[in-house]
Amino acid sequence: MRLVHLLRALTVELDLAAARFARLHQLNGSDLRALIALLDAERTATAATPGWLSSQLQMTSASTTTLIDRLTTRGLIARHGDPSDRRRTLLVVTERAQQLGESFFGPLITRVVATLDTGFDADERAILHRLLATLATLVQQP
Secondary structure (H helix, E strand, O other), X not given: OHHHXXXXXXXXXXXXXXXXXXXXXXXXXXXXXXXXXXXXXXHOOOOOOHHHHHHHHOOOHHHHHHHHHHHHXXXXXXXXXXXXXXXXXXXXXXXXXXXXXXHXXXXXXXXXXHHHHHHOOHHHHHHHHHHHHHHHHHHHXX
């Protein structure tokens, strides 16, 4: 149970950091989750369409459209035509949004990476990766 309590404490601290970032940049929770989902899509070369984002956020298409319009107006995301299908729109996080995230979360990410690199060997990092991936899958289950 100690590990579960540590994970809960970590989750609370990360949620508080995300809330500070959101407050600082006048974002709501859905805005922040959308930006994270779009950044993750970019990292995995996933085509982020409005429909895809709607399913990731578990929001209606109307609510997702409102969110996309809001983030586009603020210069945090952009709509681009899909070069392989003119009928499809792709969503991307703008450089401005990436810079805001990096300026806020960059120091934390740097400290985490340094700790993982210097405090854990490759086998330990593999175990941590497996643990976190497994837990992420469990949390997504109904």
